[in-house]
Amino acid sequence: MNILVYINSSNHLAKSALEAVTYAKKIGGTITVVATGSVDDATLGTLGEYGAQKVLVDRSVATEDSQQVTRLIAKAAESTGAELIVFSHDLVAKAVAPRLSVRLKAGLVSGAVDVPNASGQVKVNVFSGKAFGFVEVKSAKKIISLLPNSFQPEKTGSACPVEAFDGAAGTAVIKVVETKMPEGEIPLPEAELVVSAGRGLKGPENWGIVEDLAKALGAATACSRPVADIGWRPHHEHVGQTGVAIRPNLYIAAGISGAIQHLAGVNGSKVIVVINTDPEAPFFKAADYGVVGDAFDVLPKLTEAVKKFRSTPH
């Protein structure tokens, strides 16, 4: 089978790009990568180590313009005879993969968490992670958008050739006029460790103990919906059904009761630690480790324990 993987890394190859190529390799076939973004040829060639046979690159395409990217991938799919196109389920994929589905009449599976099963069906999370489903794709051509952090990148080969490719993508009609990048914060959707707090913290002035723990761990900070809604914390920190859904390796929640809407945003976390004064808090049922205690007491103690752990070699 001919598989085409789209990546859009800038500066360096994102882990999600390596995951997508590894995923294609696990499915098996002839793997071509089509790339946009600013990564240099030598770096793109290292995708061969993860299973790519060839990389086609068109750096003239603007990733913010979903029509341009769609034209590029459609052309690359035609020239490689791709039967399957793989994305990592990021902001660009969420705009481009549905367009490509219509353009190629190829059924789209969004947020795949596993390789297709023996019947060709692909597992995805549904109902905001409260259930899973197996999607059957009825069309001959197929598109799979892989949920980040579902597969770890695996090196199996050596560097591959990189060729310039003219995507005939036309002119961009969507323009980036400004980019705001706050310094020093770890972006929440990519964070492997997350420390989160809720109304139990009693006020925005008390967030220092949350930030101290996050700093000691090298974690991002997050919060529950009520805390974002009353303005204690910025909206982009709200994790839950109507905020950001995250899948970190470790999620530490302090002073959050664990309403079903909050769980929907964090139930993809590999390990959950819950700190709450109320032993009956529903969040404990979804936790791997629980601490019944006051966040004002427990968080500083946990921070000290983490600092002690980090300062000794392991």
Added chain:
Amino acid sequence: MKILVCISKSPDTTSKIAFTDGNKQFDENGVQYIVNPYDEWYALVRGLELKETLGGNLTIITVGNAADEAIIRKALAIGADDAVRIDADPKDAYFTAIQIAEYAKSNGFDLILTGKETINYNGSQVAGMIAEAMDLPFVSLATKLDINGTTARMEQEIVGGVQVVEANLPLVVSCAKGMAEQRIPNMRGIMAARTKPLTVVAPSATEELTAYAEYGLPAPKSAVKMIDPNNMDELVALLHNEAKVI
């Protein structure tokens, strides 16, 4: 300014999720349907704010059966001017998007808004598919949207920050948190909704590209391990040795 807001039904956020028919069907027994929160809170309310500032008309559209008119009336009560229901079961995202695109093509909208995804299927597919079927530009997961003349200015969250983009109308935008605040319909709105125009349109012939073969529920978590609040060294050791996450 002619605005079209696409709405979908979704189970209430507190619904218990279960399946029937050998795990092939979602169990609707006891499930209360609501307007998908992303469609209602962000797409519809921001669309109304723009209409109130710039003037014009806001139409809501859904692909669904007669039973779905409850969510249509809710959206009308919040403030939409009129509604369209494509009379079909929304089989998959492709089928749904083509139905909406077919209607929108012949009705000259300046702006088509959707929520960023539904809370039941979380596909984030329909808006992009509508845009491609209509050959329109599309901005996904916008957290802000302003219109100046025929130019739309939007913000999107990117890894590590925020990106501000501009595009000309007509345009398709999917809306995420930050765009607007939830509106509760008042009694006047609820009364007015009863008499607002609702057009039922026959579906166009379209195939579906995907189907859910089967569903399942995640295995229950093993029991939580409780740690003494005075022994955080133990918690750190467990996270390192047992969970292997730090």
